[in-house]
Amino acid sequence: MLSSVQKIIMRKCVSDGCKKTSEKKTRFSIIEIQQGKLRGTTSTDYHGGKFFKFLGIPYAKAPIGELRFKAPQPAEPWSGVRDATKEGPEAPSPDLYFTYFIGSENNCLNLNVYTKELPKDGPLKKPVMVWIHGGGFINGSNKSAMNGPDYLLTQDIVLVATNYRLGILGFASFKDPSLGVPGNAGLKDLRESLRWVQQNIEKFGGDPENVTIFGESAGGAAVQYLTLSPSTKGLFHKAISQSGSALNNWAWGQNNAQQIAKHFGYKVTDEKSIYEKLIKESAKNMVYAQKRFKETFQSGKIRPWGPVVESPSSDAFITEHPVKIMKSQGAHKIPMIIGYNSNEGIFFELVRRTIPGVGLPKDLTEELPYEIEIENNNEKNKVIERIRKEYFNDSQGCNEEDIEQIYKLKGDTNFIYSVYRSIKLQSKHSDQPIYAYRMSLQSSLNYFHTFAMSKYFKTTMLSNFLIKFCGNYIPSAKNSVVGMQNRIPKKEFVGVSHADDLFYLFSTFFTPTIEKGSTEDLYIQKFIKMWTNFAKYGNPTPQLDAVLDNVQWVPVDSNNMRFLEIGPELKMTGDIDKKRLKIWDDLYDSYEKISN
DSSP states (O other): OOOHHHHHHHHHHHHHHOOOSOOOOOOEEEEEETTEEEEEEEEEOTTSOEEEEEEEEESBOOOOGGGTTSOOOBOOOOSSEEEOSSOOOOOSEEOTTTOOEEOOSTTOSEEEEEESOOOSSSOOOEEEEEEEOOSTTTSOOSOHHHHBTTTGGGSSOEEEEEOOOOHHHHHOOOSOGGGOOOSOHHHHHHHHHHHHHHHHGGGGTEEEEEEEEEEETHHHHHHHHHHHOGGGTTSOSEEEEESOOTTSGGGOOOOOHHHHHHHHTOOOOSHHHHHHHHTTSOHHHHHHHHTTSOOOOOTTSOOSSSOOOOOOOTTOSOOSOHHHHHHHTOSOSSOEEEEEETTGGGHHHHHHHHSTTOOOOSSGGGGSOTTBOOOOHHHHHHHHHHHHHHHHTTSOSOSGGGHHHHHHHHHIIIIIHHHHHHHHHHHHHOSSOEEEEEEOOOSTTOHHHHHHHOOGGGOHHHHHHHHHHHHHHOGGGHHHHHHHTTOOOSSOOOSOOTTGGGGGTOBOTTOOOOOTTSHHHHHHHHHHHHHHHHHHHSOSOSSOOGGGTTOOOOOOBTTBOOEEEESSSEEEESOTTHHHHHHHHHHHHHHBOOOO
């Protein structure tokens, strides 16, 4: 019999490699927004409740031709009734699982809207939640295969899931002002989608004066970037940032003309010549070129694609480094939920198994964040020794036997500490509630933990099936499958991996049927109730509720870092990881150097 992991990957191959030959009879609904009329359809949430969905709606012009790499322009009107019953394309990118090319530049700037009720006689004013997907700013999308609305739509909200440009297409950044490519096109896409929400969401029953943005990983970092940009004020009113922060150094890019030239093999070095060559490249070539940069998320290495600090202009997104803004004034003064998972670094076991050439660090110097600048070698050696003792005791810290502590270190340097720091800095400057959490909930829905720990890539039956099936339907997936076969973990890790919180918010193409009243159902409802309560009221626990274990989530203040532990039972805790994270407080206070 096939294991659950085998079934998951089989469904992925089938969903991408085969087209459905028949569709169930559906009901259609027509509404009119500023750009024109839309025909949507209906669906049911996982408890059987009905909702409406309008898919693939363009919120901006297609970023092609002269608009490639540039800030988005508002969508143009259309005549007649536009079909909004099918999802639009992803932004050009590698597939999240098998890395083959997906997407299209034409209409990649689209969004999906889901609502339980459409207005009839007047505005409904439902709270709006705008989802921003993660993927390291290089992959991911708004598609329901990974962001299914089935859980959130059990509550009375309007959900928007938006796309934005990724990789080189979203984060090309040139210093030459005459080229008009300062960077941050992907973040400007998100800003444009929020402007679209302000203009149109009432037509779907939403309240433009009650908009909550939320995202995870790079989506969580994007949420914080949106709260740091002066140009976004008034576009949203609350924010939820999950396992990602604008203070994470993997969320910082650079002026990357030379990196682009290197990965494409261009011989020219001046920015204008590089740009003239790049503008003629296909999107597929760009995705494959950027893949030559191995995305290992080493904290000691700056990434080529990501948000950058722009020179001041009328359309600039951010003109000062996020660390400087958070230290001096903080982000927008709005209610926020900010948190992380208990063992984010387990995710790197999955990275190690799926990206050829990624292995253990050669020494701990590779894990020292690059913004920690220590010029004196003796002093640097003392810092490295302190890190080694903190995480590895008597071991050298770079051996297979230390793997669990290596990923604890990676989880802290790549995710947890910067999220923790964001909470402290925002609470220092803001008079609005900041709700902090640590997610430690484990169940059969923790799929990234399952993938990271699974030994099933070793089985002959699964390997042969994947190689044959994916080789036939998705030829470029074959190498990814082959590369995964011999990488299995040496031991089971305890804790919640990066991104495992997603499966309590969204259904996916591999999520099994959730039985009402099951443990998984109860855990999903905890998440959904808190997140949608926050969207409705600015408070995730406005009253005692048995579903939420009758717990009141108390916000932090500048003198008290209180966390909600999201486990099998909800409970308030103190600053649970303070002792372990103190080393990073000390190092950043002493050695952090940030320049625009």
